[in-house]
Structure formats: C-alpha cells, structure tokens
Amino acid sequence: MSLWTRFQRFTAARLSPEGVAGAHLTLGVVMLFLGTLAFGLIADDVVSGAELVRLDVAVANWLHVRATPAMTAFMLGVSFFHGGIAGALLALSLLVVFYVRKLRWWLLAGMIILPGGTLLNVLIKYSFQRARPTFDAPLLTLTTYSFPSGHTAFAAMFYGLLACVLVAHLRGAAARAAVVLAAGAMVALVGLSRMYLGVHYLSDVLAATAEGCIWLAICITTVSTLRRRRLGRPD
Template sequence: MRARTLPLQRFIQARLSPEGAFGLHLTVGLVLMLVAGWVFSGIADSVMEGGAVTVLDRTLAHWFHVHATVGFTRFMLAITWMHSAWGIIAMLTVFTGWLYRKRAYAWMLTALLAVTGGMLLNVGLKHIFQRARPHLDDPLLTLSTYSFPSGHTASATVFYGMLACYLITRTHQRWHVPLIVAAATLAVALVALSRMYLGVHYLSDVLAAVAEGFAWLAICVSGAASLRRHRAGRESA
C-alpha cells in the first residue's frame, strides 16, 4: 500500500515545494485561476438564468442613473475614457517601455501577453454571452456592443494586477505590499464604478470581469514564472 501511495506523495510534495519550476508558485497560480473561474462561472450562470443578481443589477443601474450629477459624471467619464482600449494600450506601452529600459525582458513579454491576451479573451466572452447593455431613459453614455463581461474592468484588472505583481517583486519593504495591493484594487474599483455609473454595465458585468481578469492574470504570471525557472534550471545544469 505504501509503495502505491509513494508516487502520489512525491507528486504532492513537488507541487507544494517552493523550489523548482513547477512547484508551489505554479500550484498557487492554478488554484487562484480555478477559484476565479468558478466565481465567473457562478455569476455567468446566474445572469443567463435570470437569477437574483439580475434584480440587483437593475436596481443599482436605476439608482446610479437617478443620482447622477454633472461634476461626478465628468469625473467618471474621464476614468472610463482613460481605461478604454486605446487608453490601456497607451499605459501598457509606457509600462513595457519602462521594463525594456530596465532590461526586465521577461516581465515585459509577460505584460504584453497578459494585457493583450486578456483583451482578446474578453471580446470572445462578450460574443459567447451576447448580453444587451442596460436600457435607461436619457442615458449618460450609449454603446452598441455587448455588455457581459465588462471589457474596461477586465483590462484594468489585468493591467493593474500586472503592475502590482511587478512592484511587489521589486520592493524590499513588507509594508509596501498592502499599499500596492490597495492602490491596484482602488484603481480597478474606480473603473468598475465608472462603467456602472455611466449606465453601460451592470454590477454582474463588472464582477464577472474582475474574476475573468484575475483568472487570466494568475495563469499568465505563474506560467511565466515557471518558464523562467525552468530555463534557469536548464542553463545551470
């Protein structure tokens, strides 16, 4: 019996080991991806089946529309325009250019793959679900594309998540980590709020987008880290 379980024990130990290319960091990345994917699936099922979340969607959409003000609308428009596809590409260009100057080529390629791949993934998901955008009287902003999941929120999740991951690996002060995570979270929350406030997305759209972006980011970052460790191990062998 012990002989049969020994290979399984070795496999589990290897997956939980902080050493090696396919150890703990890859395991954590896969677990985070699966959890985020499960959250996304739950939200998507509720939306497609007209569950309780859709009632909350309509209630919040109406509340934001009724309580809109001129000044806050301008602020939300600035946030949402800054995180449009072109805005994200512009910020990604600056970020990857900085990484290139730092000779952080692996991080640069990971950022390019994560952000651009995440944007393409979101387009594919929109066409799979084909959810119509909120319908409001006298809307603040009108779009003809699909609503679920939010592209702005997903792109912001991946971009700011990627930036946070890089900064965390470069800081030597532990107290910097919660500040970096808080700043990235706030940035994503502002983008999500802008999409709901302007009436172009429901709450479930932005929540699903965060889950989608987090899942994609987890696999990109952990996969890239595993590849770097694997190559380093081969070169040192």
Template structure:
C-alpha cells in the same frame, strides 16, 4: 514499498510549495487562484443566463446610479475621464508605456506576462462577450451609447489585469510587508474606480463588473505563473549548461 510511495508524495508536495522550484509555489498559488476565479465567474454567468435574483439587483443598482449620474457634476466628469483613459486605445497605450519601462529595467519575462495579460485578456473578453451576448443597460436618456455586448465588462477586466500585474511586480521587488501590501491596495482602488465608472455611466450592470474582476484574476493566474515558469526553466537550463561546460569556457562568461 509503502515508505517509497510516501517519500515520493512528500517530495512532490514539497516541490509544489517550494519558492525556488520551476513548478513550485508560484504555480501552486496560480492554480488555486485560477480555480477560485473560475468558480466565481461560473456562478455569476449561470445566474445571469438563468435570470437569477442578481439580475433584478442589477436593474435596481443601474437605475439608482443613472438617476444620480443624470445630474452631472464633477463626479460624472471625473468618471468620464477615467472611463475614456481605460478604453481599448488607452489601455494599449498604458501597456506600451509599462512595457518600455520594464524593458529598460531588464525584466523581460514581466514584459511577456504584461503582453499576455492585457492584450490577450482583452481578446478573451471579446470572445466571452460574444458568447453570452448580454444587452447593455437601457435608459431613455443614456449618458453613453454603445453597440457592443455587456457581459463581462471589458474596462473592468483590462484594468484588473493591468493594475493587478503592476501590483504583483511592485510587491515582488518591495522591501517590508507594507511595501508588499500597498501596491495591491492602490491597484484595488484603481480597479474599483474604473468598474464604478462603467456602472455610474450606465455602460454596465453590477454583475458585469464582478464577473470581469473574476475573469481578470483568473487570467492573471494563468499569465504570471506561466511567464515565471518559462523564466525559471530558462535560468535552470543556463545553470545546467554552465555546470557541464569545461572550466575554461565557464571562466570566460562575463
């Protein structure tokens, strides 16, 4: 009896770490990533609501950046361009372009992951903003004036899920370790630039963008494994149907 129970546990654990299984390694990694992201987001949200020391750091960083941003220059112009490109219309346009490209390559389940990640993540972010209702940074001479809430940053969240998903896609089909690492380095650089633009232009606090990054990672940990699981289950069902079909029917498949 003990040996049977041990054997079942061993099979269950092996299945959770199998790269080929329907509910294998991809889902296990996603669960761990989701739990970690939820823990980080929860700590940040709790600190903001309670007025913890990080909120004082938020004010100091925001004031320091605003003093430099008021001077104008090429950096401010560049970051204004970045922040406008990654606005809601800009992100939906980028998502549409990426979706068309994925469709032409025949990677349908990645399209599902893209649509769930970006538009779905943006809706999630709006819900969280209205849950916490944190006011945006306030300055006597603001660069950007926005009437929406601040926590968490929508720009930072949308860029995290968009570039994070593209990095996962590129790494999935890359050859060699460098080809798997470089997409995440580039995605991280883009996400940092977008997040920094929001702080530099006075639209968000530091904790806003950190929470958005955690939110985006957690949402990706749901969307990508879910789409991959659906795709693997569909492929497994097709294999079972082909295996149970009469030989003459199988031979007719293209």
C-alpha cells in the same frame, strides 16, 4: 519512505518559493480555480436570470438617479483612460518600462496578458451577447455587448500585472499589501465608473474582474514556470 513523509515533502515543495513547481505554481492554480468558479457562478446567474440580475437592475437605477455633473465628468475621465486608444497607450507605456528596465520576462508576460486578454474579452462578449443597460436619459450610449466589462477586465489585468511586478521586487509585507490594495482599488474604481455611466451592470464588472484574474493566473504562471526552467531551478 512512508506515505506521510512523501506527502510532507510534496507539500513543502509546492509551497516553496524555489523550484519549477513551487509556490508560484500553487498560487497560480488556486487563483485560476477561484477565478473560474466565480466567473462560472456569475455567468450562470446572468444566463438564468437569477437574483443577481435583479440586483444588477437595482444598482444601475440607484447609481443613475444620483448622477451629478461633477461626478459624471470624473467617471468619464476614469473610463476614458482605461479603454480604447488611451488604454492601449497605457498598456504600451508599461511594456516600454519593462523593456527599458530589462525586465524581459515581465515584458513577455505583458505582451501576452494585455493584448490577449483584450481579445479574450471580445470573444466572451460575443458568446453571451448581453444587452447593455438602458435609461430614458443615458449618460453614455454604446452599441456593443455588455458582459463582461472590457474596461474592468483591462484594469484587472493591467493593475494585476503591475502589482505582481512590484510585489516581486518589494521587501516587507506592509509595502506588498499596500500595492495589492491600491491595485484592487483601481480596478474597483474603473468598474464603478462603468456602472455609474450606465454602460455595465454589476455582474458585468464582477465577471470581468474574475476574467482578468483567470487570464493573469494562466499567463504569469506559465511565464514564471518557463523562466524557472530556463534558469535551471530544481523542482
């Protein structure tokens, strides 16, 4: 067998929806690489005080001076439902749905992704210890660290997991694309709410999104590979 033939077979196996090391593993590795690259670049800019940090301050000030009572109330609501007790109940509700629907592998993934991702975010926060934005008349005041945004990371993991489940069960490219776009929009809205309220910078939100994608890629790829091995899928 020629080297080119082997390469073709290897590539076909990596892109196949079947097999233990098929397309799911390839997609997971690509997502992990891109997420890690993005997080690393953002973190390096934050630590070194590069141009991104100046953009952080400009965006924070621009949003703050345009705050209105109605928009503040809306953003507080968005933020409230994606953190703390409300966020925990939202995550628990999704896990209950997985349990009731007998989606045991997705349940396992969710039980690792959501609590584990929250712990990971706390560890990263204490590693960087970045102070939150400050204003003379703040809309919301928090004393914990800023980088990366916990609410945005949770949203990336929660809606990313939900999108993965729906995409796996939906038929048709249009429906799947709509799900992915809706999930991305929700993550963006949560991130915007944290910036609008003045408790996070743009780089905090971007890094949190990358963090969520990294953790999703690791956990879903691992659980999917384990499931395929248990089902005896050929490699």
